[in-house]
Amino acid sequence: MNKLELSYEAIHDRDILIAIPSMAIAIGILYMPRKLAQPTIGLDAVLSILLGGIIIILFTWLTVRLASKFPGQSFITYASKLASKPVAIGITLLFVLHGIFITSFEIRAISNISHLYLFDKTPIEIISFVFLLAVVYAVSGSRAAIFRLNALFLPFIIVAIIALALLSFRFTEINNALPVFQTNLDGYFVTTYRSMLTISGFGVLGYLLFYVPLIKSPTQTSKASIIGVLWVIASHLIVLIITILVFGNIATSNLIFPVIELARDIELPGEFFNRFDSLFFAIWIMAIFNTSAMSFDVAVLALQSLFKKVTKLKIVFILSPIIYFISSLPKNSYETGLSGRVIGYLGLGLSIGVTLLLFLLRMIRGVK
Amino acid sequence: MHIQNAPLITLYILSLLLLTGCWDSVELEERAFIYGVAVDLANDSTKNDYQLRLTDQLVVPSGINTTSEGVTNQKAYRNLSKSGDNLFDINNKISKQENRTMFAEHLEVIIFSEEVVMQPDLFKKSLDVFTRTQDMRRGIKVAISKGKANALLEIVPEDVKLPSEYISTLLENQRSAEVSYPLRLGDLNEYLLMELSFVMPYLYILDDESIENDGVAVFNGKKGGIVGILNGTLTKGRNIITGDANSGTISISADDTKFTAELIDNKSKINLVNEKKNNLKFQLEVEVTGIISETADKNNPFTNSEAYEEELVKKISSLIKQTIEKAQNELQTDIFKINVYLRNHHYTLWESIKENWDTGENYFRQSDISVDVDVTIEHSGNTLYNSEKEGG
Numbered sequence: 001m002n003k004l005e006l007s008y009e010a011i012h013d014r015d016i017l018i019a020i021p022s023m024a025i026a027i028g029i030l031y032m033p034r035k036l037a038q039p040t041i042g043l044d045a046v047l048s049i050l051l052g053g054i055i056i057i058l059f060t061w062l063t064v065r066l067a068s069k070f071p072g073q074s075f076i077t078y079a080s081k082l083a084s085k086p087v088a089i090g091i092t093l094l095f096v097l098h099g100i101f102i103t104s105f106e107i108r109a110i111s112n113i114s115h116l117y118l119f120d121k122t123p124i125e126i127i128s129f130v131f132l133l134a135v136v137y138a139v140s141g142s143r144a145a146i147f148r149l150n151a152l153f154l155p156f157i158i159v160a161i162i163a164l165a166l167l168s169f170r171f172t173e174i175n176n177a178l179p180v181f182q183t184n185l186d187g188y189f190v191t192t193y194r195s196m197l198t199i200s201g202f203g204v205l206g207y208l209l210f211y212v213p214l215i216k217s218p219t220q221t222s223k224a225s226i227i228g229v230l231w232v233i234a235s236h237l238i239v240l241i242i243t244i245l246v247f248g249n250i251a252t253s254n255l256i257f258p259v260i261e262l263a264r265d266i267e268l269p270g271e272f273f274n275r276f277d278s279l280f281f282a283i284w285i286m287a288i289f290n291t292s293a294m295s296f297d298v299a300v301l302a303l304q305s306l307f308k309k310v311t312k313l314k315i316v317f318i319l320s321p322i323i324y325f326i327s328s329l330p331k332n333s334y335e336t337g338l339s340g341r342v343i344g345y346l347g348l349g350l351s352i353g354v355t356l357l358l359f360l361l362r363m364i365r366g367v368k
Numbered sequence: 369m370h371i372q373n374a375p376l377i378t379l380y381i382l383s384l385l386l387l388t389g390c391w392d393s394v395e396l397e398e399r400a401f402i403y404g405v406a407v408d409l410a411n412d413s414t415k416n417d418y419q420l421r422l423t424d425q426l427v428v429p430s431g432i433n434t435t436s437e438g439v440t441n442q443k444a445y446r447n448l449s450k451s452g453d454n455l456f457d458i459n460n461k462i463s464k465q466e467n468r469t470m471f472a473e474h475l476e477v478i479i480f481s482e483e484v485v486m487q488p489d490l491f492k493k494s495l496d497v498f499t500r501t502q503d504m505r506r507g508i509k510v511a512i513s514k515g516k517a518n519a520l521l522e523i524v525p526e527d528v529k530l531p532s533e534y535i536s537t538l539l540e541n542q543r544s545a546e547v548s549y550p551l552r553l554g555d556l557n558e559y560l561l562m563e564l565s566f567v568m569p570y571l572y573i574l575d576d577e578s579i580e581n582d583g584v585a586v587f588n589g590k591k592g593g594i595v596g597i598l599n600g601t602l603t604k605g606r607n608i609i610t611g612d613a614n615s616g617t618i619s620i621s622a623d624d625t626k627f628t629a630e631l632i633d634n635k636s637k638i639n640l641v642n643e644k645k646n647n648l649k650f651q652l653e654v655e656v657t658g659i660i661s662e663t664a665d666k667n668n669p670f671t672n673s674e675a676y677e678e679e680l681v682k683k684i685s686s687l688i689k690q691t692i693e694k695a696q697n698e699l700q701t702d703i704f705k706i707n708v709y710l711r712n713h714h715y716t717l718w719e720s721i722k723e724n725w726d727t728g729e730n731y732f733r734q735s736d737i738s739v740d741v742d743v744t745i746e747h748s749g750n751t752l753y754n755s756e757k758e759g760g
Binding site: 041042116117118119120121122123126175178179182247248250251254261264265267 | 390391392502505506507554557558561562708711712713715716
């Protein structure tokens with residue numbers, strides 16, 4: 001790599017701020033209100049999001065703090081220093097797997113949803129194939145370009161969430177917020193756990209271990225990442241509150257994709273935008289695209305650090321069919337959801353576990 | 369053009385051909401939009417085995433567009449019906465009669481006949497298809513009809529060409545206090561999931577060209593069916609109790625006085641004052657704001673509004689008393705949203721009584737509801753006296 005290319009690939013603190021909501025906001029938020037409404041009563045799940053959010057902020061801060069101590073080094077380099085080479089290789093491979101699985105899951109899930117609501121005759125395989133091609137195109141280019149795409153798409157996503165809240169405001173009913181604080185401890189416990197899962201975007205925040213060292217001068221990275229997670233928490237809060245205020249707790253827990261139902265409820269004046277859901281879908285596909293591209297890219301990045309001689313394009317072209325194959329494994333949407341849950345919990349465990357392990361090792365050994 | 373680029377260019381042209389295909393494209397002219405749906409009991413249904421009859425109202429576009437020549441006599445709709453066990457299946461059977469692809473995305477209104485909703489749980493089961501399938505929206509309006517529901521889809525007033533559009537806008541017109549708010553499918557689904565009791569708009573055919581929206585059908589959540597009908601007057605009482613009577617009139621007609629007040633605002637507040645299960649006591653505070661829009665009274669309402677207010681308090685109190693009596697003794701169903709109040713503000717108590725709230729033990733029936741009515745006359749119109757001036 002020559003000097004010019006290096007500077008081209010460099011990312012900045014602000015990119016991390018944008019990357020965090022871009023990665024974390026994806027499929028999960030579309031059904032999050034159901035998962036959080038089921039074990040709670042009224043709007044009590046707000047507390048769980050706040051609590052889960054604080055825990056995730058804490059872990060993200062740890063992750064970034066750890067990774068920003070090694071600017072310019074790849075994950076495998078600093079992890080080897082901290083935890084021996086074999087362990088570092090093992091962890092890297094696990095992240096490769098996580099990246100592959102998350103990409104497959106996101107691709108399959110968005111294909112399922114598009115098939116369900118947009119094109120009921122178009123085969124799922126075709127939808128996911130076309131979507132994968134777009135992701136491959138993004139990943140095979142420059143890494144900085146993916147970050148720039150994140151920056152390009154994120155405003156749309158934020159606007160979509162705000163529009164969703166504002167436009168469905170007239171359907172809200174204050175009675176749906178009541179009663180307050182009637183959930184039992186068990187309910188809070190389960191939903192806090194689920195909030196952590198969705199706020200961490202199924203563990204994709206762990207990818208920061210790979211991306212943060214790419215920052216040339218990591219001065220404000222911790223602050224930027226905390227702001228990034230705060231954005232994610234805010235979007236979850238807005239979506240949860242508006243969904244429950246419109247549908248009520250019980251109907252929300254009975255809807256498979258409460259957020260899509262909410263978008264479908266909105267009818268705008270005027271012919272073209274009459275159906276808000278089509279607009280919402282278009283924007284949400286951007287959100288899924290960001291997440292898929294980032295998780296695909298992290299798998300590529302991790303493999304690149306393992307096999308330095310193999311070119312990036314080769315890795316991308318080897319991974320693509322694997323991802324396509326895995327994405328076609330679930331038999332139906334139930335199995336897709338189930339696989340997402342499994343990948344999510346494993347990913348969250350992986351991210352938190354690795355961060356804690358390396359952070360503790362660094363404290364004990366004092367590696368610089 | 370360089371000859372070595374030829375394969376690439378061929379690929380581009382080929383992909384243009386391949387990628388522009390669309391599996392799901394259906395031309396607008398080939399779509400038949402279902403605008404209204406009516407659900408009835410089929411003639412051959414027996415007591416234990418209910419057969420439903422579904423009627424779809426399809427829009428005929430050429431009937432809607434009037435030509436420059438003037439009025440066309442062509443009908444703007446086509447009603448198709450079939451019988452069967454399950455609605456989705458019946459709909460599919462109906463599609464055999466239609467040359468265009470049927471689309472329910474613009475469905476405006478669903479009408480159930482009284483007899484369907486009277487059967488316990490049949491209504492709940494037949495509603496499932498409307499919340500489950502993806503092309504249904506939760507904003508579809510639901511209403512109950514007196515008699516056959518499909519007959520309503522044949523009523524064409526002079527100014528509206530589509531019966532279902534007429535019904536849909538009729539349900540939205542809230543100028544009277546004697547009707548229910550339009551019932552959205554999404555809300556209905558919520559009530560059914562929570563097994564709460566509620567009221568539904570009640571429609572009947574007045575003559576060949578009009579349908580009247582009058583009174584409400586009372587649905588008991590636990591019993592899963594309609595338990596009775598509340599007439600227009602009592603519906604007004606019910607709406608005043610729940611604070612929903614923000615329009616409509618109250619007319620007083622006694623020997624010594626005759627006037628009409630127009631309702632412009634209505635608020636109500638409910639409080640639980642005694643929490644003993646078998647002797648629940650509720651205190652209702654009802655506030656009504658109105659204007660005098662017609663009077664035959666010798667008193668001028670501008671300076672003597674207290675006298676008018678007093679009359680109104682008397683009238684409203686007795687109306688409310690009648691309504692509560694009907695709900696508690698005859699219908700034995702909570703139509704005043706007290707269930708929602710209890711769930712929201714006295715959750716533990718509600719959890720312990722919800723199974724027996726308006727069925728079984730029926731705590732609702734045993735509870736004591738006292739009402740405080742407060743009437744304010746905001747203004748009395750443009751004139752002072754009726755033609756007959758006091759003492760004149």
